[in-house]
Amino acid sequence: MNFTNVVHLLKLVFLLFFTCLWTPHAAQWVYVSSAEISSPGDSLNPGDTLNSSTYVVSAKGTFALGFFHRIDGTTNKTYLAISKIDDQSSLFNVFVWFGSRDRPIINNSGMFTFDNKGTLKIVPQGGDPVVLYSSPRPTENTVATLLDSGNFILKEMHSNGSMKQVLWQSFDYPGDTLLPGMKLGVSHKTGQTWSLTSWLTDEIPVPGPCKLEWDPKGCQLIIRQRGEVYWTSGVLKRGNRFRSISLDVTSMYNFIVVSNEDEEYFSFSNRNQSLMSEWLLTPMGQLKDLKGLDIARADNCYGYNTNGGCQRWKQPECRHHGDTFDLISGYIVAGDLSVNYNSSLSISDCRAICWKNCGCVAFTSWFHNDTGCRFWTGNWSFLSGHPSALSSIFVLSSNPSQSGTKNWIWIGISIAISVALLIILLCYRLRRKVVSKGNNITKDEKELLHLVTLERSSVNDISIDGEKELDLRVFSYAHVAAATNNFSSENMLGKGGFGPVYMGHLLTGQNVAIKRLSKYSNQGIHEFKNELILISKLQHMNLVKLLGCCIHEEERMLIYEYMPNKSLDCFLFDQNRSKLLDWKKRFNIIEGIIQGLIYLHKYSRLRVIHRDLKASNILLDESMNPKISDFGMARMFKQNEPVANTNRIVGTYGYMSPEYAMKGVFSIKSDVYSFGVLMLEMVSGRRNNSFYHADQVISLVEYAWDLWQEGEGIQLVDPTISDSCVIYQVLRCIHVSLLCVEDSAIDRPTMSDVLFMLTNENMPLPLPKKPAFSIGRKAIGANILDKESNAHSVNGLSISEMNAR
Template sequence: MDTNVVRLKFVFLLFFPCLWTPHAAKWVYVPSARISSTASGDSLNPGDTLNSSNYIVSAKRRFALGFFHRRIDSTTNKSYLAIAEIADQSRPFNLFVWFGSGSNAILNNSAMFTLDGKGTMKIVQEDGDPTVLYSPPKPPKSAVATLLDSGNFILKELHLNGTMKRVLWQSFDYPSDILLPRMKLGVSRKTGKTWSLTSWSTELIPDPGPFSLEWNPKGYQLIIRRRGEVYWSSGALMGGKVFKNISPNVTSMYDFVIVSNEDEEYFYFSNRNQSLVSEWLLSPMGQLKDLKGEDIARADNCDGYNTNGGCQTWKQPMCRHQGDKFDLRSGYLVAGDFSPPYNSSHGISDCRAICWNNCSCVAFTSLFDNNTGCQFWTRNYLLPNVGKKNWIWIGISIAIAVTLLIILLCILCYLQRRKVVIEGNNEADENELIDLGTSEGSNINDILIDGKKGHDLRVFSYAHIAAATHNFSLEYILGEGGFGPVYMGNLPTGQNVAVKRLSKNSRQGIHEFKNELILISKLQHMNLVKLLGCCIHEEERMLIYEYMPNKSLDYFLFDQNRSKLLDWKKRFNIIEGIIQGLIYLHKYSRLRVIHRDLKASNILLDESMNPKISDFGMAKMFKQNELGANTNRIVGTYGYMSPEYAMEGLFSIKSDVYSYGVLMLEIVSGRRNNSFYHTNHVLNLIGYAWDLWQKDEGIQLIDPKISDSCVKNQVLRCIHVSLLCVDDSATDRPTMSDVLFMLTNESLPLPLPKKPTFSIGRKAIKENIFDKESEAYSLNGLSISEMQAR
């Protein structure tokens, strides 16, 4: 017998789980592609299709239908046809109430959902048979599929005058694990069809799980079954208002309706507060919960013996007794001394039931990382008997407790130290990251251990970088500014890099160097430039970045000839990519980051012209609950600064929004923000755009080089959103999440912009700016702003 042992992070030993996994962890989805709605409003007409880049929205914008990735699948090519609730602009898709493709994922983003001329609705894939949602026995003369504000997607036959004749098919007849108001639970006597909820296999796997929620018309009650066994009952509905086993605090929120006739028997609920849309979720562990309210039922607390809260009894194994329960433990079990693993269709609830019904089973755990499959251990192979060796286990327990206490104290000390580091302007961070704070510098040999130094950054030797740049040859200079030159380098691996070399005479540059090294090492996103490492040698300080073959946005955008290579499709892709990068900085990175120097020269372009935000020397990072700050050292680029920052030193994520508004106007117009300054006329790009907008002549702002390729309504929408971004009031500016939602939802009405008074008379604030950009270079794509202190 194999005597090796396996360390189990979580082993379930006689434990009755009563855990609630937050619903949000399950319902985290992202659109399967950049979304630009090309479908018509809330409906599909015969011949219309949905693919991975468009979707339809209900009339009052409560629900959307389209193809979506689950977040855990975001790195794969799988997507699902689904109906999503639109919660708000910052989190437009946070709950998915119906899956048209069921648990079958669509591969390669190649699927199309279509309604053909014969009234057939189906999902068509490049590889694989079509999934038919509905095919009428006789083609209707006229049909249309509409997404309603109730969340119901219906296919209806129309009269000749366009009014509805009858409903041919509806998504409410095919519920998953979500029950919406007015969705039926019951049975059709005419067709024999039942309406019931079915839980997922696990919180992450949409396969049918063990639990179902049904309506029992004979008892006028809701029941929850597990694999056919009744685990919980609501008790009869009394007076049409109250269920015996559901808290009155819960039932007071709803109106309950029972329909019983010769055709059908069913139950549904509606909200007494009509402005609220509740969703009931049946979890993989058997909990029924209103996602906007309280627990409705806890079938996961039912063990077959108790009758508390509506639990039902059922026949139990002879070896189990009332009071027996599972207990959560972590420990060692003998490898190989467990029963064969069960298939991946089993969730943890199935593992618990199987172990409970097997008298030799004393422990179980999931087999796979996604909580599917089972492993079981028998009594003969459990760890040594606790009763015979209590003193051993007591000693072990004490040792573990002391160890955990020491670890906890270490963690607390570390957190306290980290707090001091952050509050002390990152001085300790600077010391930790290769003693950048000393003017004497550090020899690379003193810190090079395994080629890396924290945050997955590589520390390059000076000789290595000198060789890559041909000893910093003038021929390899890509650009030069106030911080120093930028060189192209070629590593022995064949990889091209950009080397940003700090000028020895720039004291301010040292500060930016430290800031960028510490900050950007914490950031990872496809729309942020990647910092590969650094090099410190005596007084030399260098940052090594991935090389951008297409240099920077300003290199193309403001050049008479090169700008022709940026058609509208490429420009809009750049617009969206910058938004995604800023959303990550403002919302999803470990620390909230405010860039403070967003401009065209700091947007690099890769080989496919995808944008990457660069130059974090002036950026500031905060905890996620911190919104902004005040500074007496104003840095940035003239013309991109928000008024509250330039005038008062106040900056926040809305400062970046302002800069982005200016940048988007530049992308649309192909002109620099300051290109409108004249001797007797100080109107800048913002003011020029506002004047055209007021005259309803916004089309004149569009760069003539994209007039043939652009989508006029889309460009005008970009101008409109830009003017919202440069609002004088930071509070009234949208967030970057709002900006993305407004640009990708063309049917969404936009608020009217207000006149940006900051667009005229820049001379009035000039004396309040301590640092300003004198000149910028961006030949490689690594821009360097020359900053002069005043």
């Protein structure tokens, strides 16, 4: 085996041992075997076989072909697939092709063979083979090769070693992913069509409801759902432009259209040849670039609207322009419930069925794997943010009929004329007012201008790269009021120290979370300005995204991306929802928090100390990926400034490091201490103050330390993850947590050290010293308070009180 193959082999082994992977589909895909992996290189010759521990790796190590295993708790399915290996994003794995999506192997003993007759086939144990290619005639000098484009080809070779022809290729059988060089269209010679078909759900790869096709006659891309045209791109114009695809997308690619007597197709290539990109078609009909750009949003099409490329189709008379289904976290406490147990229905099928039923007001999936449907009809009542909330309920947002009589038309015209006259009058008066005041602007305008063009932070007087503008949007008060239905109680998600938090629905269809500073809050313009300036400068996948702000008279509001799964504490400390967090998901969340903190402490343009890291300030997106939130108390540092001191202690007792709580001294090691407490909560599923001994509350740190001293650390583990946890990994997390909460800040590791210790299992760990606040109390006899039935944070946007507690 040459050096290049050794490198590829090591890369596969590296990916294997980190099976807590995120994929665009689900986090439950793993390599089949933990046995020693071997690779025959990038090709198979006649007579070669792949099993669960052998993989074909492309020449540059960008793709791997082999068997992958899906775990969903009830099934044991294995698929032959091609997986992308991305060095730049480390543990990142995308499945771009499946050998047989609808015929998985029900055990781990399947084989992929390239026999001496030139046949490619998947052979399950005790079952019929799945033939991918069978030669119509004996062919000599054939070889099957996985290319760095992600294409697996069977080719016939000349005697001199050059390629004679391609007999078969995986690019002719697309799944839900379009790679550069793949075709969408039709071959007139063979009659074969090339199109993408979505997965049934984000976890189940069998063909789903949505298709992406190329329309040669219209020279456009089309997205269909169960045959109905939902979206079109519009005709490809000069300048590499589609009408319904944004310039942000088109600027990244070269679009290729071929039309001749043999074939008609569409394909694309990357303008930056050093990058590799993919297009993914989701079960809801969204077409997206896996680097995060939306290409098409067919999931926003309802049949009455034509914006963004949406197409019209016949609508039920009860549905009107503006009616939508909004994804809301909550609980329906009234209404008639009906269930469709058909496991071949996806969530987009549920939406189509509910849309056609005039009595249907809400829907969601029935089974845990997001198949089947449940519908609500009749009079209903919805509680937003209820502790028993389902993770995804789509609720009808209904607008009255837009049709009207001629009388209403004339009334509308009269109103429009009146409004126009009023606007003219107001403009005249404003113009006189402006002239009388010269070039002066209002106090609110000055303050807003000051906040969004600030070059230097008022905190520590730290320069922010000399930039004169923050990359955020300024929302008008009217816009925010409309998005929240005039701040109605139905839109309120909860309250924090900052003030109430509302869910808003923008005109673009985007859901947002809006923090509104209460006039009774003990937090003021200082914290508002601090979070506005600081978080707008931070860009990381594990930090909450600030979309904009609003300042109007005495109003101060911050607008964030909406997190449908709220915050970590809503799951972790709830008796029922904690069961949804198995160990694999918890460890994935732990890794995400670490990555976010490393960015804040080391790689951001500013060195940032969060100062209030806790479970309620960790948001969870729709894929349960963590995002650190709530930067109102954060402090920015100069790069050469190791520590700082303050007379104003802020944060939450139990998570504060001793030097900060007692002396006001804080540094990056303060966040390390808080993370140590948080990781102990992740392992135990208990709040820091949910333990008591001799009728006195003791801290989780004390309890964990005493168990560790007794060699009983495993007793700390949450019973709900006892079946899913990896014992040595859990114990290592407890060990590292105790290193993080040591009394002396200098003895604690950095967050980079923490990541290295958790991901390098053979690295010996130092013994932890007695942690801060531990009084040596024996914890073996300690009692544990019951898990809470309620979670108090809302959308992860709760703000701690501005005094230590």
